[in-house]
Amino acid sequence: MLYFCVKFVTVSIEDIQNEIIDEFSMFEDWEERYQYMIDLGKELPLIDDQYKTDSNIIKGCQSKVWVHAEMNDDKIAFTADSDAIITKGIIAILIRTFSNQHPKDIIDANTNFIDEIGLKEHLSPTRANGLVSMVKQLKMYAIAYQTQLK
Amino acid sequence: MLDYKNIRNDFPILQREVNGKPLVYFDNAATSQTPQQVIDVIVDYYSNYNANIHRGVHRLSQEATDKYEEARLKVQAHFNAKFSHEIIFTSGTTHGINLIANGFSSILKKGDDIIVSALEHHSNIVPWQMLCERTGASLKVIPMNKEGELIMYDYDNLLSTNTKLIFVNHISNALGTINPIEYIIEKAHQVGAAVLIDGAQSCPHIKPDLQALDVDFYVTSAHKMCGPTGQGMLYGKEAWLKKLPPYQGGGEMIAEVTFKKTTYADLPHKFEAGTPNICGGVAFGAAIDYMNSIGFENIAKYENELLEYATQKLLEIEGLRIYGTSKHKTSVISFNLDGIHPYDVGTILDKMGIAVRTGHHCAQPIMDFYGIPGTIRASFAFYNTKDEIDTLVTGVKKAKMMLM
Numbered sequence: 273m274l275y276f277c278v279k280f281v282t283v284s285i286e287d288i289q290n291e292i293i294d295e296f297s298m299f300e301d302w303e304e305r306y307q308y309m310i311d312l313g314k315e316l317p318l319i320d321d322q323y324k325t326d327s328n329i330i331k332g333c334q335s336k337v338w339v340h341a342e343m344n345d346d347k348i349a350f351t352a353d354s355d356a357i358i359t360k361g362i363i364a365i366l367i368r369t370f371s372n373q374h375p376k377d378i379i380d381a382n383t384n385f386i387d388e389i390g391l392k393e394h395l396s397p398t399r400a401n402g403l404v405s406m407v408k409q410l411k412m413y414a415i416a417y418q419t420q421l422k
Numbered sequence: 423m424l425d426y427k428n429i430r431n432d433f434p435i436l437q438r439e440v441n442g443k444p445l446v447y448f449d450n451a452a453t454s455q456t457p458q459q460v461i462d463v464i465v466d467y468y469s470n471y472n473a474n475i476h477r478g479v480h481r482l483s484q485e486a487t488d489k490y491e492e493a494r495l496k497v498q499a500h501f502n503a504k505f506s507h508e509i510i511f512t513s514g515t516t517h518g519i520n521l522i523a524n525g526f527s528s529i530l531k532k533g534d535d536i537i538v539s540a541l542e543h544h545s546n547i548v549p550w551q552m553l554c555e556r557t558g559a560s561l562k563v564i565p566m567n568k569e570g571e572l573i574m575y576d577y578d579n580l581l582s583t584n585t586k587l588i589f590v591n592h593i594s595n596a597l598g599t600i601n602p603i604e605y606i607i608e609k610a611h612q613v614g615a616a617v618l619i620d621g622a623q624s625c626p627h628i629k630p631d632l633q634a635l636d637v638d639f640y641v642t643s644a645h646k647m648c649g650p651t652g653q654g655m656l657y658g659k660e661a662w663l664k665k666l667p668p669y670q671g672g673g674e675m676i677a678e679v680t681f682k683k684t685t686y687a688d689l690p691h692k693f694e695a696g697t698p699n700i701c702g703g704v705a706f707g708a709a710i711d712y713m714n715s716i717g718f719e720n721i722a723k724y725e726n727e728l729l730e731y732a733t734q735k736l737l738e739i740e741g742l743r744i745y746g747t748s749k750h751k752t753s754v755i756s757f758n759l760d761g762i763h764p765y766d767v768g769t770i771l772d773k774m775g776i777a778v779r780t781g782h783h784c785a786q787p788i789m790d791f792y793g794i795p796g797t798i799r800a801s802f803a804f805y806n807t808k809d810e811i812d813t814l815v816t817g818v819k820k821a822k823m824m825l826m
Binding site: 303310334358 | 492764766768773780796824
């Protein structure tokens with residue numbers, strides 16, 4: 273019974289990603305897309321300062337990314353941050369899709385929607401901004417928590 | 423007077439667009455673009471005389487060998503080396519540095535010193551750290567001041583009879599500072615130390631006279647001076663090259679091989695094991711011809727104009743700070759906008775078709791010195807224009823507006 277309740281209130285990763293695709297379809301050019309991401313990056317307090325530690329850091333060659341994960345009930349809440357604002361804006365989008373989800377759903381999810389909103393280059397392994405490693409890290413957390421659940 | 427309009431037509435890549443905008447290429451310190459004259463030589467090599475060199479008796483091999491060795495003579499003449507066998511073809515600057523570091527591993531012992539500068543690229547620090555670990559020698563560093571200049575007073579104090587090797591770049595890749603290598607070489611020789619100069623950043627801008635410099639070793643890469651990647655040169659004084667052991671074993675570098683003993687080939691082949699980058703060598707020669715046809719005096723004068731213009735225009739932007747403000751610098755501007763990460767600025771500029779480099783430029787110690795994560799680096803070549811600098815200035819202003 274509880275399972276059904278949880279299922280009912282959780283918006284799926286795919287639904288959130290489709291929402292984001294819809295939002296981005298309103299933008300006419302790169303400037304509007306980037307301004308939106310920059311504003312996301314500026315506005316959101318993405319991580320508690322106590323978690324901005326060296327052990328939570330993912331070093332890209334260009335920008336740094338911090339990630340922290342917590343298990344609430346049986347869902348994972350992620351917080352993250354970056355020293356570069358565009359990176360931070362993309363983190364905000366990724367966190368919105370992956371946070372407060374079940375570990376299994378996080379493990380199964382992909383980030384293909386990033387291509388559709390015209391930000392593919394930011395998730396390129398050669399970009400060295402720490403984002404690819406961050407997505408890997410989110411999945412690692414999910415795998416670790418999933419193991420605990422079992 | 424440099425005719426940049428016609429010169430731009432030599433470079434096919436400069437005609438392309440990036441993100442729907444005409445390309446503005448300001449990442450020349452990372453790699454320069456290639457003129458049609460050099461591209462033609464590469465195509466001609468693979469179309470007409472591609473063959474392995476030095477051993478074949480057949481016609482193609484002979485033609486390829488002649489062209490390759492002709493290129494070595496061009497390099498020798500350009501850099502004014504005494505002998506052509508003092509020019510070792512390498513895969514690039516890093517290869518040359520590692521070759522020397524390896525050679526010195528049999529010479530250095532505990533108690534010896536190697537001196538490097540605070541302005542070095544990572545490729546210039548790591549091989550010496552490894553060498554010190556192997557031999558027990560110590561690594562000393564010539565510090566820099568806020569303008570991004572090496573402090574010669576401290577250099578003098580670091581020198582002693584224990585100093586065996588000094589390693590300094592001719593021009594800093596991160597800041598563009600031209601280092602006083604004449605002074606550094608002269609002082610080093612007074613204590614009997616050898617000097618290796620990294621010329622990767624200088625060769626696109628100036629024409630070093632190696633005999634006049636009296637330098638012991640000099641390394642550079644072809645791709646910084648309109649040539650292909652994967653090709654470079656190491657110059658060493660004959661006496662030094664004879665003294666150093668070979669770096670890699672293989673074909674080309676041997677005179678005679680039995681299972682008991684191998685005797686090594688004469689210079690330069692002793693250091694050129696295996697099949698070299700034949701096309702790269704030939705194209706390197708063509709790149710040197712091309713740059714000389716424009717003339718290094720013309721290049722230096724025009725690039726200096728670009729540097730002054732860009733410096734003045736960029737400094738008009740409020741909150742913009744330039745790192746590396748020496749009076750002696752080449753056409754490189756490293757800068758940041760107050761409170762804005764360089765990566766963000768680089769990303770916006772790319773959207774506008776402007777190629778700059780952002781990050782620590784493989785020179786993290788310099789970034790640590792200034793206490794910054796990195797900079798935005800715009801580096802200009804003789805085929806860039808003031809109009810392109812105006813586009814950069816507009817782009818930086820736009821980035822600032824979006825990111826503030």
